[in-house]
Amino acid sequence: MPLFYQKNISPTTKLAIWEIEEQETFFLSKVPLHREITHPNKRLQHLAGRYLLPFLFKDFPTKEIEIADTRKPFLPNEQYHFSISHCNKFAAAIVSSDCRVGVDVEFTTPRLHKIKHKFLHPDELRFVNSQLPGKQIDVLSILWSAKEAMYKWYGEGLVDFSEMMRTFPFELQRDGIIDAAFMKNGFHQKLLLNYRRMEELTLVWVGS
Ligand SMILES: CC(C)(COP(=O)(O)OP(=O)(O)OC[C@H]1O[C@@H](n2cnc3c(N)ncnc32)[C@H](O)[C@@H]1OP(=O)(O)O)[C@@H](O)C(=O)NCCC(=O)NCCS
Numbered sequence: 001m002p003l004f005y006q007k008n009i010s011p012t013t014k015l016a017i018w019e020i021e022e023q024e025t026f027f028l029s030k031v032p033l034h035r036e037i038t039h040p041n042k043r044l045q046h047l048a049g050r051y052l053l054p055f056l057f058k059d060f061p062t063k064e065i066e067i068a069d070t071r072k073p074f075l076p077n078e079q080y081h082f083s084i085s086h087c088n089k090f091a092a093a094i095v096s097s098d099c100r101v102g103v104d105v106e107f108t109t110p111r112l113h114k115i116k117h118k119f120l121h122p123d124e125l126r127f128v129n130s131q132l133p134g135k136q137i138d139v140l141s142i143l144w145s146a147k148e149a150m151y152k153w154y155g156e157g158l159v160d161f162s163e164m165m166r167t168f169p170f171e172l173q174r175d176g177i178i179d180a181a182f183m184k185n186g187f188h189q190k191l192l193l194n195y196r197r198m199e200e201l202t203l204v205w206v207g208s
Contacts, residue, residue, distance in 0.1 A: 002018060002019040002020070002021045002022075003016060003017075003018060003019075004016075004017040004018060004019040004090060004198075005017040005196075005198065005203070009094075009096075009205075009207065012096055012097045012098045012099075013094065013095070013096035013097075013098070013099065013101065013207050014056040014057065014094070014095055014096075015056075015092070015093070015094040015095075015103065015205055015207075016052050016055060016056055016092070016093060017090055017091070017092045017105060017201075017203065018048050018051065018052055018055075018090065018091045018092075019089055019090055020044060020045065020048045020089045020090065020091060021089075022048075024040070024043065024044055024047060027044070027047035027048055027050070027051045028047065030051050030054070031047060031050040031051050031053075031054070031062045032050075032062065032063055033046075033047060034065065034067070035067070045086035045091055046086070048086065048091035049084035049085070049086055049091040049092070049093055050062055050065075050084070051091075052084075052091060052092070052093035052095075053080075053082055053084075053093055053095055055093075056093065056095045057080060057095050057097070060080055060082075060095060061075065061079065064076065064077070068155070069157075070155060070156055070157035071157075072152070072155040072156075072157075074155070079097070080095050080096065080097055081095070081096045081097075081098075081099060081100050081101050081207075082094065082095045082096070082101060083101045083102045083103045083149070083152045083153065083205075083207075084103065085103050085104045085105045085106075085148070085149075085152075086105070087105045087106055087107055087201070088107060090105055090201060092104075092105045092203060094205050094207055096207050099207055100153055100155075100206075100207070101153060101205065101206060101207030102148075102149040102150055102151070102152035102153030102154075102155075102205065102206040102207065103149055103152065103203070103204070103205045103206075103207075104145040104146075104148035104149040104152065104203070104204050104205075105145070105201060105202065105203050106141060106144060106145050106148070106201070106202050107200050107201060107202075108137055108138065108141045108200050108202060109141075110137060112137065112140040112141060112144055113136075113137070113140065116128065116140055117162075118161065118162065119143075119144060119147055119161035119162055120143060120161075120162055121162045121163065121166055123166075124143060124162075124166070124167060127139070127169045128140055128143070131172065135172055138172060138197065138202075139172055141197075141202040142172075142178070142195045142197070142202055142204060143167055145195070145202045145203070145204035146165075146167055146178060146180065146193045146195065146204045147161050147165050147167075148204075149193065149204040149205055149206050150165045150180065150182055150191065150193070150206060151165070153182075153191070153206040153207070154182060154184070159184065163183075164182065164183050164184045165180065165181075165182055165183075166180060166181045166182075166183070167179070167180045167193065168180065168181075174196070174197055175194070175195060175196040175197070176194075176195055177192055177193065177194055177195075178192070178193040178194075178195065179191075179192065179193075180192070180193050191206055192206075193205070193206055194206075
């Protein structure tokens, strides 16, 4: 049973990462496939993400999941808030019965240097540039995952990553917390983002 990581954040909010080693039939015996996904690996990732939901909370009603126009999956009665991410052979999910959540897992990639000006505010770019050269890619990976997790937490799409989601300087560690803010059309929410680095894999989640 390749549970890679689990964190019970509180009695009402839990998170886990699954390392996918099983065949599709393993997941299909536990959760339904709601939509056609032609690429076998993407289908496996999708199923593993869904599998984690009742893994974290036994009574999670996976059959009731609907997909919004923004592609955010949700439960119409909001019995649980949840968020899913996948990357290569890993699938992550966070589930909460009482607060909105967002999660992202990514492998570190130098490609982030090329696109950093698209998702970072000039103040965030200055923070990245203030790091030792060997550490900049680690900070970039965390900030990219941080913004993807915030995007999923918001869930309503149409977000300018550099202007509407802002993170504030933090000390790079194996795991830590980042102060952040989400601002869109008069809606302003302070957020605490949690990150954890596990070798090449970066995990960020929103949800306390
Ligand atoms: C939706 C998005 C965040 C997904 O990220 P990704 O790295 O491609 O993929 P991940 O594996 O981390 O996440 C995929 C999961 O996110 C969830 N998701 C998709 N759209 C979502 C949304 N609008 N809100 C919340 N969650 C969403 C789904 O659960 C999906 O998995 P599933 O289809 O198997 O259920 C990303 O594709 C996206 O659209 N980002 C915003 C685009 C943008 O404006 N970028 C500007 C950067 S400068």
